[in-house]
Amino acid sequence: MRSPSNSLRRARPLLGTIVDIRVDDAPRDASAAIDAAFAAMERVQRLMSAHDADSELSRINREAHLHAVEVDSWTWQVLEQALAIHRATDGLFDCAVGRELAGWGLLPEALFAARPSRVTPSLAQLELLDGDRVRTDAPLGLDLGGIAKGFAVDRAIDALRAHGIASAVVNAGGDLRVIGGRTEPIHVRDPRDPGVLRHLGDLAEGALATSASYFSAAQANVPGASALLDPRSRRALVAERSYSVIASSCLVADALTKVLAVCGDRQHPCFARHAAQAVVLEAMA
Amino acid sequence: MRHTQWIWLPVAAISTSVYAATYLTTEHAQQAIFPGAKLTPASLTLSGPQVGQIEKLSGVDVRNKELKAWKVAGGGWFIVDEVVGKHEFITFAVGLNADGSVKQIEIMDYRESYGYQVRDAEWRRQFVGKTAADPLKLNQDIRNISGATLSSRHITDGVKRVLATYAVALK
Numbered sequence: 028m029r030s031p032s033n034s035l036r037r038a039r040p041l042l043g044t045i046v047d048i049r050v051d052d053a054p055r056d057a058s059a060a061i062d063a064a065f066a067a068m069e070r071v072q073r074l075m076s077a078h079d080a081d082s083e084l085s086r087i088n089r090e091a092h093l094h095a096v097e098v099d100s101w102t103w104q105v106l107e108q109a110l111a112i113h114r115a116t117d118g119l120f121d122c123a124v125g126r127e128l129a130g131w132g133l134l135p136e137a138l139f140a141a142r143p144s145r146v147t148p149s150l151a152q153l154e155l156l157d158g159d160r161v162r163t164d165a166p167l168g169l170d171l172g173g174i175a176k177g178f179a180v181d182r183a184i185d186a187l188r189a190h191g192i193a194s195a196v197v198n199a200g201g202d203l204r205v206i207g208g209r210t211e212p213i214h215v216r217d218p219r220d221p222g223v224l225r226h227l228g229d230l231a232e233g234a235l236a237t238s239a240s241y242f243s244a245a246q247a248n249v250p251g252a253s254a255l256l257d258p259r260s261r262r263a264l265v266a267e268r269s270y271s272v273i274a275s276s277c278l279v280a281d282a283l284t285k286v287l288a289v290c291g292d293r294q295h296p297c298f299a300r301h302a303a304q305a306v307v308l309e310a311m312a
Numbered sequence: 313m314r315h316t317q318w319i320w321l322p323v324a325a326i327s328t329s330v331y332a333a334t335y336l337t338t339e340h341a342q343q344a345i346f347p348g349a350k351l352t353p354a355s356l357t358l359s360g361p362q363v364g365q366i367e368k369l370s371g372v373d374v375r376n377k378e379l380k381a382w383k384v385a386g387g388g389w390f391i392v393d394e395v396v397g398k399h400e401f402i403t404f405a406v407g408l409n410a411d412g413s414v415k416q417i418e419i420m421d422y423r424e425s426y427g428y429q430v431r432d433a434e435w436r437r438q439f440v441g442k443t444a445a446d447p448l449k450l451n452q453d454i455r456n457i458s459g460a461t462l463s464s465r466h467i468t469d470g471v472k473r474v475l476a477t478y479a480v481a482l483k
Contacts, residue, residue, distance in 0.1 A: 274316065
């Protein structure tokens with residue numbers, strides 16, 4: 028399958044990964060559309076990066092237990108949807124895991140200092156107030172890494188559409204979304220050999236996200252750690268498996284891969300409820 | 313109305329362990345970051361002391377003393393550099409504003425290779441005759457890779473090095 032003719036493709040480092048945007052049937056101002064799409068994702072990064080002390084997320088983690096913090100409407104949307112998915116999955120999806128990830132060297136320690144707390148932090152402890160404000164009783168150590176990339180991809184698609192683009196693929200380090208109905212082959216890395224790519228299926232419209240531990244396990248400073256963890260046990264999930272979810276929005280696909288990784292159950296009711304499909308890929312032989 | 317169209321493959325086809333994507337030539341990267349601007353080549357070879365200063369300032373090794381730089385008329389710089397990871401080789405362009413701050417970063421070329429998988433014969437046998445492509449051959453049709461997030465840390469380090477290089481050798 029050849030690359031479509033007259034397509035424009037760009038890639039930039041963003042959101043801690045490489046973001047690749049391809050516009051098909053590119054009109055003359057396609058690069059302006061792509062710039063706008065990247066700008067939208069940069070905005071998500073500025074607001075929600077757990078690595079940036081100046082992000083709104085870091086401000087929430089520092090201050091929301093001291094006083095209500097007013098946030099950007101995009102931050103609000105992500106928190107609101109994160110909380111909804113947390114409730115819909117009985118806590119299998121939970122963003123209050125920053126402290127553990129920092130302990131494993133995957134997030135900056137300085138921004139996720141351990142605080143004595145009798146209660147295990149949970150997203151359920153986040154209060155959403157009117158006026159786009161949030162507060163908590165105790166610091167939650169929120170990390171939006173499991174949902175913000177998907178949200179960013181969706182906003183990039185919105186920006187492309189606002190510029191009149193009908194056919195495109197936005198791929199943020201594996202969280203991707205296709206618009207326009209042109210069949211796109213999707214390849215997923217083998218969970219044991221990430222250099223081996225397996226053609227999972229074809230996507231003509233919609234989003235797909237994949238979670239696995241092979242890269243973060245290598246980055247962590249502690250053996251047996253990974254960016255994927257079970258919020259109930261707080262234990263890292265290091266399996267030779269890869270978890271993919273197909274959904275109509277990349278935010279939902281992104282968030283639900285974490286749920287799939289934790290429960291390992293493709294038939295969990297949350298997938299049907301979100302009109303999503305789940306795939307678990309085992310390592311080759 | 314949003315909807316999803318997903319087609320499962322009956323059998324997961326195996327693909328190669330090499331992947332590459334070319335995005336921009338140097339000239340196109342210049343046009344992408346500094347549209348319509350006049351750029352003058354200003355490439356140079358870094359001296360030993362300069363290399364030491366850059367490494368100290370950035371905390372990143374300098375692997376290449378040949379700096380590919382262009383001065384932008386009216387202020388600013390366009391620099392091409394590359395980062396080599398364990399499995400990735402990435403060429404990228406950094407546009408700097410007149411004040412030395414980053415204007416834009418564009419990836420020009422991305423290559424990843426996990427090398428030939430030296431595994432037992434049983435494991436290798438499953439690749440024989442599976443696809444038209446020899447597992448070692450570059451398959452240009454691969455795109456849309458989904459997987460655990462590959463970190464852009466190498467590029468971030470490369471950009472730090474570029475900023476230090478600007479401070480030491482270009483400013």
